[in-house]
Amino acid sequence: MRSLIRVRGLASGKIVGEYEVTDPGEFLMFFLMQQGLPIASSCAGDGVCKKCVVNGDRLSCQIRVGDWLRDFPDQDVEVGYL
């Protein structure tokens, strides 16, 4: 299984980076924040504010990185404002 998550910025049209997954149980939003990416959030991951959305309609605070790699193996994480 792939162990890298690749992030694409839709505003820039560029690949922002590729990041190694070491803890598959970590939530995607916190994983992205730990890479230094400014993921928007005002509910701190409670699944309420919907600011952490990626790929159009997925809440990054509700998806574990291991599930992302399993369920969307060929997809970049797309962040609209990056």
Ligand code: FES
């Ligand atoms: S951080 Fe608020 S819904 Fe994800």
